[in-house]
Amino acid sequence: MSLPKIDPTSTHAWKKLQVHFQSMEEVRMKELFEQNPDRANKLSLEWEDFYVDFSKNRLTEETLALLFQLAKEVKLETAIKAYFSGEKINETEQRAVLHTALRAKETDEIFVDGENVVPKVFKVKQHIENFTNSIVNGSKKGYTGKPFTDIVNIGIGGSDLGPAMVVSSMEFYKNHLNTHFISNIDGDHVHELLKKLNPETTLFVVVSKTFSTQETLTNAHTIKEWFLQIANHEAISKHFVAVTTNTEKAKAFGVNTDNIFPIWDWVGGRFSLWSAVGLSISLAIGFENFNKLLSGANKMDTHFKTEPFQKNIPVVLALISIWYNNFFKTETEAVIPYSQYLNKFSAYLQQSCMESNGKSVDRNSKNVSYQTEGVVWGTPGTNSQHAFFQLIHQGTKLIPTDFIGFANALHKNKAHQDKLISNFIAQTEALLFGKTKEAVLQELQNQNVPKEQMERLLPYKVFEGNKPTNTIFIHKLTPESLGKLIAMYEHKIFVQGVIWNIFSFDQFGVELGKQLAGNILEKMQKNSFDNLDASTSKLLQFYKKLT
Numbered sequence: 001m002s003l004p005k006i007d008p009t010s011t012h013a014w015k016k017l018q019v020h021f022q023s024m025e026e027v028r029m030k031e032l033f034e035q036n037p038d039r040a041n042k043l044s045l046e047w048e049d050f051y052v053d054f055s056k057n058r059l060t061e062e063t064l065a066l067l068f069q070l071a072k073e074v075k076l077e078t079a080i081k082a083y084f085s086g087e088k089i090n091e092t093e094q095r096a097v098l099h100t101a102l103r104a105k106e107t108d109e110i111f112v113d114g115e116n117v118v119p120k121v122f123k124v125k126q127h128i129e130n131f132t133n134s135i136v137n138g139s140k141k142g143y144t145g146k147p148f149t150d151i152v153n154i155g156i157g158g159s160d161l162g163p164a165m166v167v168s169s170m171e172f173y174k175n176h177l178n179t180h181f182i183s184n185i186d187g188d189h190v191h192e193l194l195k196k197l198n199p200e201t202t203l204f205v206v207v208s209k210t211f212s213t214q215e216t217l218t219n220a221h222t223i224k225e226w227f228l229q230i231a232n233h234e235a236i237s238k239h240f241v242a243v244t245t246n247t248e249k250a251k252a253f254g255v256n257t258d259n260i261f262p263i264w265d266w267v268g269g270r271f272s273l274w275s276a277v278g279l280s281i282s283l284a285i286g287f288e289n290f291n292k293l294l295s296g297a298n299k300m301d302t303h304f305k306t307e308p309f310q311k312n313i314p315v316v317l318a319l320i321s322i323w324y325n326n327f328f329k330t331e332t333e334a335v336i337p338y339s340q341y342l343n344k345f346s347a348y349l350q351q352s353c354m355e356s357n358g359k360s361v362d363r364n365s366k367n368v369s370y371q372t373e374g375v376v377w378g379t380p381g382t383n384s385q386h387a388f389f390q391l392i393h394q395g396t397k398l399i400p401t402d403f404i405g406f407a408n409a410l411h412k413n414k415a416h417q418d419k420l421i422s423n424f425i426a427q428t429e430a431l432l433f434g435k436t437k438e439a440v441l442q443e444l445q446n447q448n449v450p451k452e453q454m455e456r457l458l459p460y461k462v463f464e465g466n467k468p469t470n471t472i473f474i475h476k477l478t479p480e481s482l483g484k485l486i487a488m489y490e491h492k493i494f495v496q497g498v499i500w501n502i503f504s505f506d507q508f509g510v511e512l513g514k515q516l517a518g519n520i521l522e523k524m525q526k527n528s529f530d531n532l533d534a535s536t537s538k539l540l541q542f543y544k545k546l547t
């Protein structure tokens, strides 16, 4: 079973959606709410500790019915089965896509090439648990006999963004270990970090699926050299661990076999935080919490796998996003978490969404004739309100926005929480209704603004409204609810990739720059600038002159 290969524009639903769009383009959501008092009930889903309100969108039940029909016509149901069953749906790399197996139950059976992979997932989980416990309780010590105080995750892309996002989102649940992330090849990044570290009490986790990524290996070697200026060679086995599919390369780097945590080629980098790539998560918040994160994701997997499309949160969110992207021709989507803990969430989503679905060739090797992934961006509320919300409210671009909020504050400061949540709710209300001329006039009159000034100010103060939002309201930020939230977006990405008829699990687009950087480095070292275009050659010469 492979993924269906249906051009979405060839479906009946697509054509009907194009016609339907003409009647919806100018629709006012305010009127839709007036016409249907039950709209907020009809267009929302409650599942476990999640409340997802998608009523503040430019759509009707008819729109949704057509979008569900689209999902049916492109055979989304078959695709979901193939995704969970271990079929090689990453066809361009001939790999299965099984991040869902990393959070499966021990009794589940998931086969790749005839082998049930669940037992080996659990074997590694056991290793993660034992290792985590021995570091957290201090029984495993550094080369001078001191317990560890600091953990450094050395990785980039999926080997950095997921773990870094979860560790920062879970700060409330953190133990005494300080966790650091080093990713950029910029030497200033690693040197700033090394200034803060004591080699006697620091554990380095080198995370690289391939163990051949330039940034990660360069940082790992620099750190190793720094470490060896103080410690001896034997100490490496106590202070360096690796997470990789490439055991041989990790051994060649000097990592002890016992300290190598395997991952598998059916785990995509940007979906790998659930595997041993999440070792720094487990170290930071303890294995029990790491396991809760996994079980939250597993619950979302079951929801996604079993609920009919109408009640399926990732399916509904994916279809709404397609409605704007492909029919309203929106270019970007904002994701605004109303939690400072989630300040790395958008950066994480940028990789998972844009590296997955930023493609222009379909599953039949043809260029697509429609838009695929848009730009994903955002910053936590309320900070974003004081930065770029001006553009969302009054700019010329239509930006569908996801608002993510948690009802219960972790630090139980009710005064802050009430203010935070009133902003969270008020913004979607403001985006929906805007502010009419009449309301602005009334306000200016109340302020006794002179008449001629009033007329001049009026257009600037009007808010057009009718800006679409989804509200994802969750009881509380816990390892389990975060697991659900991340898995929700993972499945949204999957659904969109299926509908756009693209391969979501390769990333050939990142290769060219890497290759050319290799060539340029060689030219730099050889001091020869031949066979380059005039601009590139001049840039190199400029660099050469200054260094």
Ligand SMILES: O=P(O)(O)OC[C@H]1O[C@H](O)[C@H](O)[C@@H](O)[C@@H]1O
Pocket (backbone or CB within 6 Å): 156, 157, 158, 159, 207, 208, 209, 210, 211, 212, 213, 216, 269, 270, 355, 507, 510
């Ligand atoms: O884990 P690694 O093999 O070091 O790869 C790290 C990252 O680099 C690649 O260029 C890809 O764009 C990412 O998907 C990947 O997560």
